[in-house]
Amino acid sequence: xxxxxxxxxxxxxxFLFILFFGIAVWLVINNNDFQxxxxxxxxxxxxxxxxxxxxxxxxxxxxxxxxxxxxxxxAALRISLDKVLRRDTSTLQTVLDSLGNPRYAYISARVTNNxxxxxxxxxxxxxxxxxxxxxxxxxxxxxxxxxxxxxVSPHFATIQSLLHSDSRISAALQESQAFGSLIWGDxxxxxxxxxxxxxxxxxxxxxxxxxxSGYSLFPPGIQIGEVIATTxxxxxxxxxxxxxxxxxxYNLQYVYVVVDNFVAEQQELEANTQPND
Amino acid sequence: MIRILFNNTxxxxxxxxxxxxxxxxxxxxxxxxxxxxxxxxxLLPIGIPNLGLYLIAFLTGLTVDAFYDTLGVNAAASVMLVxxxxxxxxxxxxxxxxxxxxxxxxxxxxxxxxxxxxxLTCFMHHLTLYILATFTFRQxxxxxxxxxxxxxxTVLIMLVFSLxxxxxxxx
Numbered sequence: 001x002x003x004x005x006x007x008x009x010x011x012x013x014x015f016l017f018i019l020f021f022g023i024a025v026w027l028v029i030n031n032n033d034f035q036x037x038x039x040x041x042x043x044x045x046x047x048x049x050x051x052x053x054x055x056x057x058x059x060x061x062x063x064x065x066x067x068x069x070x071x072x073x074x075a076a077l078r079i080s081l082d083k084v085l086r087r088d089t090s091t092l093q094t095v096l097d098s099l100g101n102p103r104y105a106y107i108s109a110r111v112t113n114n115x116x117x118x119x120x121x122x123x124x125x126x127x128x129x130x131x132x133x134x135x136x137x138x139x140x141x142x143x144x145x146x147x148x149x150x151x152v153s154p155h156f157a158t159i160q161s162l163l164h165s166d167s168r169i170s171a172a173l174q175e176s177q178a179f180g181s182l183i184w185g186d187x188x189x190x191x192x193x194x195x196x197x198x199x200x201x202x203x204x205x206x207x208x209x210x211x212x213s214g215y216s217l218f219p220p221g222i223q224i225g226e227v228i229a230t231t232x233x234x235x236x237x238x239x240x241x242x243x244x245x246x247x248x249x250y251n252l253q254y255v256y257v258v259v260d261n262f263v264a265e266q267q268e269l270e271a272n273t274q275p276n277d
Numbered sequence: 278m279i280r281i282l283f284n285n286t287x288x289x290x291x292x293x294x295x296x297x298x299x300x301x302x303x304x305x306x307x308x309x310x311x312x313x314x315x316x317x318x319x320l321l322p323i324g325i326p327n328l329g330l331y332l333i334a335f336l337t338g339l340t341v342d343a344f345y346d347t348l349g350v351n352a353a354a355s356v357m358l359v360x361x362x363x364x365x366x367x368x369x370x371x372x373x374x375x376x377x378x379x380x381x382x383x384x385x386x387x388x389x390x391x392x393x394x395x396x397l398t399c400f401m402h403h404l405t406l407y408i409l410a411t412f413t414f415r416q417x418x419x420x421x422x423x424x425x426x427x428x429x430x431t432v433l434i435m436l437v438f439s440l441x442x443x444x445x446x447x448x
Contacts, residue, residue, distance in 0.1 A: 013327045013363045020331045020356040027349030028409055047343050054298055117304040119410050122346040158346060188306040
């Protein structure tokens with residue numbers, strides 16, 4: 001017993017290292033899981049506050065660009081409103097269900113923290129569960145998609161950015177409607193992403209728009225980016241397509257959280273269906 | 278004694294604040310990013326008990342992690358850094374007589390000792406950090422590239438810091 005004590009004190013640096021390193025790695029592994037929430041992150045009240053204050057200062061510098069973007073969006077909305085109002089009634093039912101309830105609602109929020117330069121990037125916004133934001137909702141910006149809500153506290157939420165190695169979003173090519181999954185993968189450029197699992201027979205045009213497919217959290221038809229190159233691998237049945245993202249992650253200031261009013265119903269139905277397939 | 282505590286507290290606040298507000302946004306894509314907050318851990322006085330060092334490193338790492346949303350990664354890297362620091366000090370300083378609670382800083386120590394100290398500890402910290410952040414050995418050359426170049430970047434920043442502090446001390 002005495003010898004063990006001597007050994008422990010003599011090499012205490014190594015034993016302490018093993019102890020603390022073990023705790024830290026355990027934290028990493030536990031926190032890696034998408035489903036598991038943790039309290040020590042930027043949706044935490046104190047750190048959220050600090051980030052909100054610091055972004056209040058930096059946002060001022062970007063006001064001009066934010067205004068431009070909002071103006072452009074307003075203009076686009078005005079055009080689509082015009083289309084809806086003057087359209088023949090038989091084609092009006094795209095976002096309404098048969099009872100006339102809108103399927104998607106949007107909550108606007110301000111970005112208080114954003115990162116681009118990590119392997120896995122996260123964004124913090126200044127709205128939380130008190131404003132109706134729940135885990136797993138999609139997040140879009142005026143110019144494209146942003147990510148998925150990861151953690152929620154009463155007044156803040158952390159978003160797993162599209163620029164994250166675990167992010168997968170169902171996306172479709174606008175012309176052929178072929179769909180695959182969009183990943184950022186091992187990429188390191190915040191302006192590019194890869195569209196995977198598009199069958200080889202699908203014709204892809206350079207510059208073709210990529211939009212959300214509507215099979216997951218996002219409403220269909222939201223712009224994601226444009227095709228810049230395709231790689232056709234001989235003998236493979238799928239091709240990888242590189243795209244440029246339309247979302248400007250550098251100047252992200254305002255985002256919309258997409259509330260899907262029927263998501264629970266859809267998931268329940270799909271959960272009941274799958275076992276019998 | 279109070280002065281040492283005060284100096285270190287100020288260093289902690291300033292370096293962590295600079296890390297999360299300034300250095301987090303600096304880099305070449307996400308391949309090269311500096312982590313100069315480790316300068317605080319490197320300048321902790323010589324002679325703190327090991328348990329104290331590990332605790333300070335772990336908590337500093339956790340603070341940075343909280344801002345980076347990478348719980349545990351910086352904590353683990355900082356703990357690795359402390360192990361390297363202890364080993365380095367034991368090997369190099371055992372023969373020499375050093376004051377208790379002296380700060381290993383330029384002015385107190387020579388550049389010939391200081392530079393390898395920064396490079397080695399920084400390399401171990403960054404290597405741990407990038408391996409844990411990617412959490413895979415796939416594409417290891419990317420990880421190694423990031424480690425080496427981020428390490429050079431961080432060491433350069435830390436040298437600038439130490440030159441700034443060096444001058445103030447002389448006056």
